[in-house]
Amino acid sequence: MTFKTLRDAIFDNPRIEDDRLAIIADDRRITHAEFRNRVASVGRALHNAGVRPGDRVAVLMENVPEFLECYFAITGCGAIIVPLNWRLHPTEHALLLQDSQPRLLIASAKYEPTINVVRRDVASLKQIVVTDGVLTGCTSFAEWSDVPADMPKPDAIDHSSVATLLYTSGTTSKPKGVALSHGNYINDIEHVASVFLPGHESVNLQMSPMYHAAKVWSLMHLTYGGTTILERQFDPSRALEIIQAEKVTAFFSVPTMLYQMMELPNFGSFDISSLERISYGAAAITGARLQQAQRHFGNRLYHSYGLTESTSHCSMLTADDHERAVGSIGKGLKGVELRVVDAQGNETATDEIGEIVARGKNIMVGYWQMPEATAQTVIDGWLHTDDLGRRDEQGFVYVVDRKKDIVISGGVNIYPREVEDVIGHHPDVSEVAVLGVSHASWGESLLAAIVLMPSKQVSDAEILAYCRDHLGGYKVPKRIEFVDELPKTASGKTLKRELRERFERAD
Secondary structure (H helix, E strand, O other), X not given: OOOOOHHHHHHOOOOOOOOXXXXXXXXXXXEHHHHHHHHHHHHHHHHHOOOOOOOEEEEEOOOOHHHXXXXXHHHHOOOEEEEOOOOOOHHHXXXXXXXXXXXXXXXXXXXXXXXXXXHHHOOOOOEEEEOOOOOOOOEEHHHHOOOOOOOOOOOOOOOOOEEEEEEOXXXXXXXXXXXXXXXXXXXXXXXXXXXXXXOOOOEEEEOOOOOOHHHHHHHHHHHOXXXXXXXXXXXXXXXXXXXXXXXXXXXXXXXXXXXXXHOOOOHHHOOOOOOOEEEEOOOOOOHHHHHHHHHHHOOOEEEEEOOHHHOOOOEEEOOOHXXXXXXXXXXXXXXXXXEEEOOOOOEOOOOOOEEEEEEEOOOOOEEOOOHHHHHHHEEOOEEEEEEEEEEOOOOOEEEEEEHHHOEEEOOEEEOHHHHHHHHHOOOOEEEEEEEEEEEOOOEEEEEEEEEEOOOOOOOHHHHHHHHHHHOOHHHOOOEEEEOOOOOEOOOOOEOHHHHXXXXXXXX
């Protein structure tokens, strides 16, 4: 079923049964009817505050029901929601709001430092509403939204209207605002649902922050009449307790979350039989870790691949395909075309390395107020991902590396992901990041930062010998560093920039 706007997905959706649970959060249990009424009240409050179609409204809060109320209320009345990463510094929040120019900020009172900064530095803000607590100069969300459940019905929005501004993580450059439309979200939800098959009995556990693309799992379950459980922070024991108690059927995680759950000594005491599908993203799981994950979770693993610019997903490797295409990202979701192309845009031959590009109705409208950057990224409707990849004879696509992560050592191109895949197969290695660091003679040399499995000890020499057994000599790292953990973004991507700065300072 295709809706015109996200508003229709809540207010004109025959899939939804009013008495079923929509949201579970701490001790709150909210039915679909109650949720819809809350969305309508927040929508009316926004209208009363002067918010009109096209206006931006920023939100700064954890995974709480108010986030989803605001999401559907803001987009439903034609405005544009700007979710803020609560891990950022207040000055970083201010820079994003100066770029997006929101009329309102709706935030948790715990982010008072940001509220104080943006109140001073963001001239566009007309009102700040706090969802909990009391702050001088701010409006109480409970009082502000205590109005009739009378959702506005704007005529000015349709499939192509911008619904959300999601800012990229900015790991290599200034964060860019990715403008995503109602149609982008509606199509993305349908693409993911074609694999995960949600329904009234489906129960989603939302552990990843909803300020980024992972919120699609909650949006999908709500619009398909299912239930979503909101967790503010990830805790492996609590996650397994919730899966057992609430009969969770699906969740999204990054590999690190799965590893932490598997490493619990009492993992086997939890009943996870209700789980039907587990989606994981940010990195492939291969080698010893894949075998361990399949022993613990069974044939339930789905590898998701996507970008903020594709709303959430481009492709997914199904559970059954994990055996025949280990490390692949799949072939492209229903409704999404996936290609590997050369510098001229021509499709590459089998196993030839090129750039992965994607096309579908989930591809972004563009970067906010950055037409040149948009034109460089979306060419003739194809999203250029900056991921280098190859396609095998069966049509499965593999990510070889990020363009920016290629290491040029002595004039030779080295793809760190290939080296990571080899080291990751060592039975005592939990996680690994391979990167280039400055070298006086070669320009760059390879460094491998390694997290070992719990209670394991391995020497540099053993890792290097293992590499020599599986790699050409020029691909063997010149330096091994054992670390307790790898720095990551909220979406689970390793921050190689931080590792590079850390280890180049140590030279």
